[in-house]
């Protein structure tokens with residue numbers, strides 16, 4: 001029985017894909033794999049762990065370096081919740097420029113027994129007069145799965161869009177509206193935007209404080225939206241800009257104690273991916289990734305392992321999975337072990353990503369423990385396992 005530990009609420013549609021060969025629950029001990037959303041995962045706390053699947057995009061809650069060092073494969077589900085986030089960002093932006101929340105709260109605060117209620121409402125509505133999105137410029141930092149959708153939705157609302165990504169992927173850029181202005185620096189986005197939204201991963205020391213006092217000094221717009229992660233926008237700068245009237249509002253999915261009661265900050269409970277559709281998409285993709293990895297060694301959408309999407313052919317009896325540090329001569333060393341044991345290799349697939357070398361060695365016979373011992377003893381080999389068919 002394969003053991004899967006769930007650390008958050010994972011949609012049933014995904015969990016139903018596990019067959020009766022799997023035991024799946026939040027109370028499983030010594031799991032082979034973990035399914036998680038935003039809960040913290042220290043991969044070193046789970047002896048024998050093979051994989052972690054994040055049903056979502058951001059993996060800053062998982063100890064990726066520790067996972068790589070022990071040969072634990074970490075997956076995420078690219079794009080599976082992007083539409084949910086993009087729709088929320090556009091909704092929240094639209095609500096902010098029309099002061100929807102404040103206006104509704106005001107109407108609801110009125111005396112229902114006031115005989116002049118209608119008049120009071122008509123008189124008071126001028127307090128909430130807003131602006132329109134059409135014709136304004138949205139600055140988008142990060143053109144990944146979410147940033148591209150946000151840019152396209154903004155275009156459909158007749159906004160101008162200026163966007164930047166340091167590492168644009170061809171697949172994402174092909175989906176971007178061709179009237180979005182893509183610029184080469186974050187400063188160009190900041191200086192042109194009426195509203196600024198950020199959609200990059202949180203990486204400590206890299207995207208941490210990506211929007212900061214220095215570059216935000218050029219911001220002439222009114223709203224900043226952060227539905228990516230808390231640490232990406234420097235909060236001291238945001239408070240200062242709000243206090244000095246240089247920023248009208250900060251809209252975010254990530255609360256900190258100080259912002260909770262701030263009247264110019266709108267905070268949501270990390271709600272971006274919380275739709276039925278996104279939760280199902282993420283769970284289905286994460287479960288499929290895990291099953292393929294556990295049952296076939298296939299790697300798809302890993303954030304620390306190179307992709308290797310190959311199923312064994314019908315005559316294969318054993319698939320040996322070797323995970324090594326990405327250094328020269330490993331393939332030669334591994335094949336030597338098979339040669340010394342006089343085992344014919346039916347298929348050898350190898351991929352590496354600069355840190356991890358990943359090998360799938362298929363043989364048409366059973367493989368005994370001596371091979372595993374010999375492979376494990378190779379210097380720079382991190383982990384070995386055999387899948388029997």
Ligand SMILES: NC(=O)C1=CN([C@@H]2O[C@H](COP(=O)(O)OP(=O)(O)OC[C@H]3O[C@@H](n4cnc5c(N)ncnc54)[C@H](O)[C@@H]3O)[C@@H](O)[C@H]2O)C=CC1
Nearest residue numbers: 057058142143144145146167199200201227228253272273
């Ligand atoms: N509020 C919520 O519930 C949700 C928040 N998120 C957050 O949004 C982020 C973006 O999500 P997606 O667009 O789906 O991810 P993605 O991986 O498709 O896009 C991220 C983009 O950021 C860019 N980027 C900018 N600086 C980077 C750097 N230094 N290193 C690596 N990439 C860099 C990448 O090139 C990439 O195009 C996630 O990492 C997560 O933190 C994602 C889903 C839900």
Ligand SMILES: O=C(O)C(=O)COP(=O)(O)O
Nearest residue numbers: 037038056057058273274
């Ligand atoms: O996918 C992401 O990065 C998210 O932030 C979504 O988080 P959640 O799955 O809703 O806890």
